[in-house]
Amino acid sequence: MARPTPIASEERLRDADRSQSTILAAARDEFAEFGLAGARMDRIAERAGLNKRLIYYYFEDKESLFGAVLEQAYQDIRSAEHALHLLELQPGEALRRLVEFTWNYYLAHPEFLTLLNSANLHRARHLQQSERARALNSPLIDLLGQILERGRKEGIFRGGVDPLQLYVTIAGMAYFYLSNNHTLSAIFGRDLMTPKARNERLTHMCDVILGYVLRD
Structure with missing residues (x-):
């Protein structure tokens, strides 16, 4: 044959x-x-x-397919972040760009948030078994660490900022707002998803992050 x-x-x-x-x-x-x-x-x-x-x-089954979907979801967002070329920017601009990107990516990809909700509901057991997921996400923290260190050496950023904690804050500020916008809008009587409200949120996020890392 x-x-x-x-x-x-x-x-x-x-x-x-x-x-x-x-x-x-x-x-x-x-x-x-x-x-x-x-x-x-x-x-x-x-x-x-x-x-x-x-x-x-x-x-093999629905469980393994769900794990593969999560891996692909992280591959997509990390690839989009990589395309920002953050190391080519000034440290302050790089941080602002990362905050803006995270917010806009979550807005454009609500399925990413719902997938994370489902993964957390199941205690992230699919990600705990995934070496690929860890390999995809670790470089982002290393990259953020490089940006922070360059900013510190240039006298722009203060020292002692943990890049992992900082990224969790960036992601968390966007994630919580968008995942809970229905309840927050209902209990505070204010539509938090109007264009004006979304712009205000992004400005607030940038101010919080840069206000935290910039030297006095």
């Missing part, structure tokens, strides 16, 4: 990549809408326009 040609093998690999990408996109939407517990493999197959058997060919 003739062996597959290199071109044929490459085409099969491209088909496999396309199939997996299609599955992950469909699964992301399903998990974002229904959570891990409510998601159904039949609906994922329908969303993807693929046979359910093909999903099980690539992913």
Whole structure:
């Protein structure tokens, strides 16, 4: 029997990549809408326009598929952050750009927040098993540490700022506001998602972060 040609093998690999990408996109939407517990493999197959058997060919079960979706979600946001080229900016501008990016990314990708909500509901057991997720996220903290250290050496930032704590604050200020905007708007009687309110929130976040790291 003739062996597959290199071109044929490459085409099969491209088909496999396309199939997996299609599955992950469909699964992301399903998990974002229904959570891990409510998601159904039949609906994922329908969303993807693929046979359910093909999903099980690539992913053992719903749990492993959810883990892969989380990994892809982190890959997407970290790739977008990498494209900012933050190290090429002045330290203060780099921090401001990261805050703005985080806020705008969360606004543009509400499914990212709902996926994180679902992952936390299950105590992040899918991420605890994922070396890829840790490998994807660690460079961001290293990058932020470099920005902080450069700012300190230039006399712009104060010393002793933990880059992990700082990023958690950046992400948390955006995440809490957007994840809880319905309840916050209801109890305070103010629509927190109008364009004006969103702009005010972003300005506040930038002021808080830069006010914390800048030297007096």
